[in-house]
Amino acid sequence: MHKILFVCYGNICRSPMAQMVMEHIVKLNKDKNFMIDSCATSTEEIGNSMYYMTQKTLEKNNIEILSHYARQITDVDYQKFDYIICFDNNNLKSLKEKFARDKDNKVHLLLEYTKDTKEIIDPWYYRNFNECFTNIYKGCESLYNYIITERK
Numbered sequence: 001m002h003k004i005l006f007v008c009y010g011n012i013c014r015s016p017m018a019q020m021v022m023e024h025i026v027k028l029n030k031d032k033n034f035m036i037d038s039c040a041t042s043t044e045e046i047g048n049s050m051y052y053m054t055q056k057t058l059e060k061n062n063i064e065i066l067s068h069y070a071r072q073i074t075d076v077d078y079q080k081f082d083y084i085i086c087f088d089n090n091n092l093k094s095l096k097e098k099f100a101r102d103k104d105n106k107v108h109l110l111l112e113y114t115k116d117t118k119e120i121i122d123p124w125y126y127r128n129f130n131e132c133f134t135n136i137y138k139g140c141e142s143l144y145n146y147i148i149t150e151r152k
Helices: 014-028 052-060 075-080 089-098 110-114 131-151
Strands: 002-008 034-040 083-086 107-109
Touching: 002 014, 002 075, 002 089, 002 131, 014 034, 014 052, 014 131, 052 131, 075 089, 083 131, 089 107, 107 110, 110 131
Parallel strands: 002 034, 002 083, 083 107
Antiparallel strands: none
């Protein structure tokens, strides 16, 4: 079982979008060997559902929207998940600090798997939900392919 946790600042835009996209990719491939979740580095949005623009973007791209309420990452998550994927350098730094410099090398930027080093900026501030979706989809496809290649 491959366990992926997507993490962004509030868990209402990028991380739930990535969770839903990865669930979609896994379902298309009829792959039952994945557990996928998302959470936040902050406490600001705890208990809130996905941001409405995130939902609209997923709907527009025919991605099924699963039940979601924002939660904050915990130490248990670090132990439970194989891949802890974030979208920008601020969250990457926060997570590496939280988890003692990431001794198990679980924390990565999503676009690393595309061989691209750019960040996926927060659409909450920049209103670029379509660009965010495009980058997340590309990153999730690459992450999925990386994982299935690794398990062979």
